[in-house]
Amino acid sequence: MNDVVTAVLIVVGGAFMLLAGVGIVRMPDLFMRMQAATKAATLGAGCMLMAVAVHFGELTVVTRALLVTAFVFLTAPVAAHMIARAAYSVGTPLWKGTIADEFRCENDRVGQSAGETSTAQRANPAAREK
Amino acid sequence: MRMFLWNLLLALAWTVSTGQFTVANLLVGLVLGYFILLFAGRAIGYSSYFSKVPQVVAFALFYFGQLILANLRVAYDVVTPTHYMQPGVIAIPLDAHTDAEITLLANLITLTPGTLALDLSADRSVLYVHAMYINNCDVEEARRQIKEGLERRVLELLR
Numbered sequence: 001m002n003d004v005v006t007a008v009l010i011v012v013g014g015a016f017m018l019l020a021g022v023g024i025v026r027m028p029d030l031f032m033r034m035q036a037a038t039k040a041a042t043l044g045a046g047c048m049l050m051a052v053a054v055h056f057g058e059l060t061v062v063t064r065a066l067l068v069t070a071f072v073f074l075t076a077p078v079a080a081h082m083i084a085r086a087a088y089s090v091g092t093p094l095w096k097g098t099i100a101d102e103f104r105c106e107n108d109r110v111g112q113s114a115g116e117t118s119t120a121q122r123a124n125p126a127a128r129e130k
Numbered sequence: 131m132r133m134f135l136w137n138l139l140l141a142l143a144w145t146v147s148t149g150q151f152t153v154a155n156l157l158v159g160l161v162l163g164y165f166i167l168l169f170a171g172r173a174i175g176y177s178s179y180f181s182k183v184p185q186v187v188a189f190a191l192f193y194f195g196q197l198i199l200a201n202l203r204v205a206y207d208v209v210t211p212t213h214y215m216q217p218g219v220i221a222i223p224l225d226a227h228t229d230a231e232i233t234l235l236a237n238l239i240t241l242t243p244g245t246l247a248l249d250l251s252a253d254r255s256v257l258y259v260h261a262m263y264i265n266n267c268d269v270e271e272a273r274r275q276i277k278e279g280l281e282r283r284v285l286e287l288l289r
Contacts, residue, residue: 016201016205019204019205019208019209022208022209023204023208026208027208028213029217031217031246031248031260032215032217032262034246035204035243035244035245035246035260035262036204036208036243038240039197039200039201039204039241039242039243040201040204040205040243042241043197043201057152059151059152059153062153063153073241074237076241077236077237077240077241077247078237078240080240080246081236081240081246081247081248084246084248084260085248085249088248088249089249094217094219095217098217098218098219099216099217099218099264099269100218100219100220100264100269101218101219
């Protein structure tokens with residue numbers, strides 16, 4: 001029974017990691033690459049650590065696996081957020097299919113020529129609450 | 131918080147008295163301790179801890195479900211040749227005020243595939259989120275989903 005659970009968790013975790021890798025190649029802009037890479041990889045790492053915990057089942061291993069999972073889940077989003085924020089503030093272009101950019105409308109970015117943003121990207125600021 | 135420590139103490143007492151120091155047994159002890167404290171509430175006074183625990187469990191289940199669903203949606207987009215996403219940066223007016231609330235909310239938003247917290251406005255009233263799936267270009271709907279779905283629950287949990 002435990003073997004089956006371990007095997008399923010490892011396969012699922014590996015699949016998510018693979019998807020994260022493929023996602024980095026396939027996604028069109030940096031922000032979506034960050035999305036594909038961080039979340040799926042986090043979940044994959046979580047699955048693998050759970051597999052370790054189930055397989056060994058000893059208190060020392062389980063507590064460490066849980067602790068590592070907790071730290072991965074706490075730190076991965078922070079790293080993703082910082083990279084995306086830095087990329088945005090140095091003017092990394094968004095994908096052409098991007099339908100709204102309410103951030104840019106409110107804080108005109110430095111070094112961003114007006115011709116670069118299409119009208120579709122400039123969402124109507126009046127639609128904002130507050 | 132004090133109630134939680136009592137609960138932990140009861141769980142430890144349970145593991146020591148049963149002599150099986152395993153994670154499963156500790157969990158059993160935690161559940162038993164929770165109900166003991168609940169029944170003892172008449173004597174030692176009720177605390178918000180009793181209503182918080184089911185809320186935390188419910189939120190964890192809800193969030194985990196969302197995590198899996200969102201991951202599968204992104205995964206589907208990654209493996210199929212066409213791009214279905216309609217990404218955009220949306221501004222979310224915050225009801226969360228303290229550092230802890232905003233941090234937790236931003237972290238949870240970033241952890242969900244398809245949404246990525248980009249920046250917080252200088253006056254801490256607006257959170258900018260990069261969302262991958264804004265259905266039918268309906269920015270208002272995407273905004274409402276994050277606000278009603280995630281922020282409301284997080285605030286319920288912390289307040």
